[in-house]
Amino acid sequence: MPDESENYQVIRAACLRYLIRREHSQHELLQKISAKGFVRQEIQAVIGELVEQGLQSDARFAESYARSRVHKGFGPLRIKAELQQRGVSGCPFEMAVEDIAGSWQELLAEVYSKKFGKETGLDIKEKFRRSLFLQQRGFPNELVRQLFKQLAL
Structure with a gap:
């Protein structure tokens, strides 16, 4: 069994691979890395560090996600519900529609x-x-x- 520093490095590398592809919420990262068999507390510690370093942001994820959904023609109620499913609530995403369609x-x-x-x-x-x-x-x-x-x- 690998020691904690090895787990830390593997978890961090996996998180970064996901974040390189696209923005992810903390909840999504936790789910994806947990599925690989790591302990939740270790994953949460790594995600916490990524947040502190500015490498992960739920607000940035919400903005990016909302922007893509607005481009596909989805309204505020659906976007809000989908963000909640992804573990993000309370993040403003109104700017996405203002930039794309006006209102x-x-x-x-x-x-x-x-x-x-x-x-x-x-x-x-x-x-x-x-x-x-x-x-x-x-x-x-x-x-x-x-x-x-x-x-x-």
């Missing part, structure tokens, strides 16, 4: 027009179907209602 309302309008075009005169069943699609993408009901008013659907 959540503008992103919603982009997603809608890309998926459905400019068709008007929809029946209630079709409006409901489209509304459900947008809600599943993570857009709040109020934003969807505002969009439908603007489009006069």
